[in-house]
Amino acid sequence: MPYRRLPNTDQARVRALSTALEESDRQHLQLVISYQTQHEAKVLLQKFEQAIGLYKQTYDNQVNSNKDFQQIFRNARLYISHFIQVLNLAVQRSEIKKEYKKLYHLDPEDFSVPDMVSAESLIEWGQNIIEGEALRMKAGGVPLYNPAIAKVKVHYDIFKEYRDNQLFLQQNTARYGDKVNNLRQPIDDLILAIWNQIEGFFNELPPYKRMESCKQFGVIYYYRRGEAELTPADDLPKPLEVVEEVSTIEAVVAEQPLVAEAVQEQMTTEPIVIVDKIAAEEVVEEVEAPVVESEITVINDVDIPVEIVLETIVEPEQVAEDMSPALQSDVAEVTLFDDLDVKLEVSQEEPELKLNGVMPKKRKKRNAKQDELLSLFFQ
Secondary structure, three states, X not given: OOEEOOOOOHHHHHHHXXXXXXXXXXXXXXXXXXXXXXXXXXXXXXXXXXXXXXXXXXXXXXXXXHHHHHHXXXXXXXXXXXXXXXXXXXXXXXXXXXXXXXXXXXXXXXXXXXXXXXXXXXXXXXXXXXXXXXXXXXXXXXXXXXXXXXXXXXXXHHHHHHHHHHHHHHHHHHHHHHHHHHHHHHHHHHHHHHHHHHHHHOOOOOHHHHHHHHHHOOOOEEOOOOOOOOOHHHHOOOOOOOEOOHHHHHHHHHHOHHHHHHHHHHHHHOOOOEOOHHHHHHHHHHHXXXXXXXXXXXXXXXXXXXXXXXXXXXXXXXXXXXXXXXXXXXXXXXXXXXXXXXXXXXXXXXXXXXXXXXXOOXXXXXXXXXXXXXXXXXX
């Protein structure tokens, strides 16, 4: 039998609960899942789907906003880095003293551009450049151009606004992500309880039919490596093993005295082999069928007299082969051994007589050989 495995994604969890609830509503005549579990599943599924929807929405907003944010980030970094380069060139041309670089938090001896790869470093250096330029101009310095500090400040402020908006979207995404994460464990526990109820309901079915019935309710099965897949042939009944149980049939026969002798004769002739007690009981029931005796009325006395006539029959003459069939004798040629029964001959004038309800047979005429034997017998 394959093993179950709980869903490992949010979409699979939603699909498992939805399938179980829909199938329960479709088969409302069979209470596969209890009503309390169905109510809990509906409430929890609604919360889970809502949390997943909000999480996806905030995540999509964050991704879409991040595309614009990356462009604003590159522009702000470009203006700030160019301003620092113009400042270094002015120091190298002796238009600005080295000491003024300290107002920008820059090393007077270092003329390289600081690293501004991350958004935090760009915010930090942008703030330093804007404040240092304001302090230098307050001290009587000439403002730098190309780019001017005003233009740098505009791109810097736009960058900060997009940065704050991006942080807000990230916070929303993280908040709804935590809600989804907190609901996953209750969802898994509920799915496990529902699957246990489903398998318990179909526990009496054969393996293949039970697996297919559980799959209709959303239960997920996986085969192990090398495990044979279930087929409809696995549900066919296995051949029964024939076991000789003489003691069982003897106990049944003892309770049925009417058929004891018949069964005993059968047991002596050939052994009775049965599979289970139910088969033995069926055999006994068949033996117990009542025997209907036919009613036979025997007539002992017959008042009608019967005349027995003994005649000597002359042998028929030889008939020529060319004689006409109309001239031939009607007397049939018989022998002594044609029929051993002595039959009666009743005259045609008297009515037909029956003996014991049976019509007596007419006696055949005897020939000379029969008369000779009869004469010897009566001497």
